[in-house]
Amino acid sequence: xxxxxxxKIATFNVNGIGAxxxxxxxxxxxxxxxxxxxxxxxxxxxxFPAAALEDAGYGAVWHGQRSWNGVALLARGxxxxxxxxxxxxxxxxxQSRYIEAVAHGIVVAGIYLPxxxxxxxxxxxxxxxxxxxxSRRAKILVALPDxxxxxxxxxxxxxxxxxxxxxxxxxxxxxxPEVRDAYGRLxxxxxxxxxxxxxxxxxxxxxxxxxxxHAERDRGLRIDHLLLNPALTKRLQGAGVDRWVRLQEKASxxxxxxxxxxxx
DNA sequence: ATGGCTGGCGACGCCAGA
Numbered sequence: 001x002x003x004x005x006x007x008k009i010a011t012f013n014v015n016g017i018g019a020x021x022x023x024x025x026x027x028x029x030x031x032x033x034x035x036x037x038x039x040x041x042x043x044x045x046x047x048f049p050a051a052a053l054e055d056a057g058y059g060a061v062w063h064g065q066r067s068w069n070g071v072a073l074l075a076r077g078x079x080x081x082x083x084x085x086x087x088x089x090x091x092x093x094x095q096s097r098y099i100e101a102v103a104h105g106i107v108v109a110g111i112y113l114p115x116x117x118x119x120x121x122x123x124x125x126x127x128x129x130x131x132x133x134x135s136r137r138a139k140i141l142v143a144l145p146d147x148x149x150x151x152x153x154x155x156x157x158x159x160x161x162x163x164x165x166x167x168x169x170x171x172x173x174x175x176x177p178e179v180r181d182a183y184g185r186l187x188x189x190x191x192x193x194x195x196x197x198x199x200x201x202x203x204x205x206x207x208x209x210x211x212x213x214h215a216e217r218d219r220g221l222r223i224d225h226l227l228l229n230p231a232l233t234k235r236l237q238g239a240g241v242d243r244w245v246r247l248q249e250k251a252s253x254x255x256x257x258x259x260x261x262x263x264x
Numbered sequence: 265a266t267g268g269c270t271g272g273c274g275a276c277g278c279c280a281g282a
């Protein structure tokens with residue numbers, strides 16, 4: 001019997017790469033993901049810790065922004081080949097929320113979808129427009145013959161099974177029907193929501209807010225998603241969330257989420 | 265129904281997050 005080797009793709013909203021670098025390095029050393037999408041760097045391009053990540057064995061491409069947003073892609077043992085930064089469709093949009101690259105033969109798009117609060121309002125409108133633009137790009141990606149992963153912080157609670165208390169969140173931008181519909185239409189393009197597919201009816205969260213010891217009590221949301229196109233879904237072997245990262249001191253409010261796929 | 269906490273910025277609170 002030969003044991004099939006697997007390849008791990010992860011997404012992690014670090015909530016500040018400056019504050020979270022020790023956590024990030026410890027997690028990389030322990031879990032050894034092959035490709036990683038990071039969100040909420042909250043750092044300029046110049047402040048990105050490329051040298052520390054290289055010492056840890058990861059090459060990176062990144063799109064930073066001072067104070068807010070910021071996304072990056074890491075790959076074990078190589079520098080990803082960047083194919084796009086910034087989501088097409090609005091030249092006025094200066095927020096760093098999208099980066100796309102090829103690494104280890106897989107196309108990876110890393111996103112930090114706008115939060116959209118408060119709703120209604122201009123921030124919510126921006127979120128919906130951003131989702132429309134994402135849909136146009138995703139339609140191209142899903143149809144590629146190559147394996148494609150569209151991952152990141154989607155800021156979407158897909159169903160009431162993805163939140164500890166739907167009533168407490170009913171006015172929030174993350175749970176609004178328009179947002180859920182847009183996410184549903186994205187899946188209808190042919191993407192597989194890997195965590196949901198692997199977990200079935202079981203609860204799984206990726207975010208727990210900083211209040212009322214919600215992390216310790218597992219009162220969370222599932223808002224970080226890993227969507228796989230058909231070529232990559234065929235190879236899906238497992239998925240999970242590294243909740244231990246969230247339970248550490250000074251943790252991000254998100255935990256890393258990941259999929260394991262078979263090597264071709 | 266509300267506010268609770270955290271990081272960045274920059275130097276005391278404010279903004280944004282989800």
